[in-house]
Amino acid sequence: MEGGLNVRASQVLAVLASGMLFGFGLALSTMVSPEVVLSFLQWRDAGLMLVMGGALVVTLLAYRFGPLVLKRPLLGGEFGHHVAVMDRDTLVGAAIFGVGWGLCGVCPGPAIAGLGAGQVELLWALAGIFAGAGLQGWQASR
Amino acid sequence: MTSTLFPLGWVHYLSGGLLIGSGVALLFLLTGRIGGMSTVFSSTWSFVSRASYFQQERFTGGRAWRLIYAAGLIGGAAMWWLSFGGGQRLSTGVPAWQLLVGGLLVGYGARLSNGCTSGHGICGLGSLQVPSLAAVLTFMATAFATAQAVLAWKGG
Secondary structure (H helix, E strand, O other): OOOOOOOOOOHHHHHHHEEEHHHHHHHHHOOOOOOHHHHHOOOOOOOHHHHHHHHHHHHHHHHHHHHHHOOOOOOOOOOOOOOOOOOOOHHHHHHHHHHHHHHHHOOOOHHHHHHHHOOHHHHHHHHHHHHHHHHHHHHHHO | OHHHHOOOOOHHHHHHHHHHHHHHHHHHHHHOOOOOOOOOHHHHHHHHOOOOOOOHHHHOOOOOOOHHHHHHHHHHHHHHHHHOOOOOOOOOOOOHHHHHHHHHHHHHHHHHHHOOOHHHHHHHOOOHHHHHHHHHHHHHHHHHHHHHHHHHHHHH
């Protein structure tokens, strides 16, 4: 699937189905509503802890035990790894991300998923995120 | 206790979170991919920008599946809307400038940090990455501070 649009149908369906579960979860947990996220950040509703916690537990189990039970992913390829490095960019970027998140109550997943629930106002956030990512990449290229 | 911690109830939060995790888990078990969401905003730039940062293999290689993943996100939320959402379109009272400026910082910061709430918070912590834990603690701290400051400034 890498590198082009000539991709296997099973791979496309797998990615699409995974994204749909993710998007359904974001909508069901009301994370697509900035007000709900902001009420967590304002310490009025602890719900986001349950969302993050629930998602984390399932992911932890899959990342930990998937590669022990399966030699390779069910549709082929290799198991990937999330590689994070402890450097200035990781922490400065996270700090800036947090300021933006606290200001608007929208992070990348809900900005995209919200559109599916008719939350068209989130196009403002989506445009901002896309521009911010562009600015970062342009700066890193110089 | 639960009514003060969760004035809107807690079942939908937990079940939604479990579904989000199931999506990330399914993607991994079927294809081996790590499904954070912020990378799509860089990889999609690689279609239109010649800038060397965007033309790295890690973006050009994954840009097709990441767009499909994003389309799935929209489709899944639409399924919720049509089934449980009651057909009322969601809307927000957060002003457009706040969404735009906040979004700009979210996009810039998440890409500089190489991860967001899902990339560091779910996938990074899910693979027990210490840098991701540091990133999560950092963005939680600045997000709390910013949200409280905005609340105070608006006189809430």
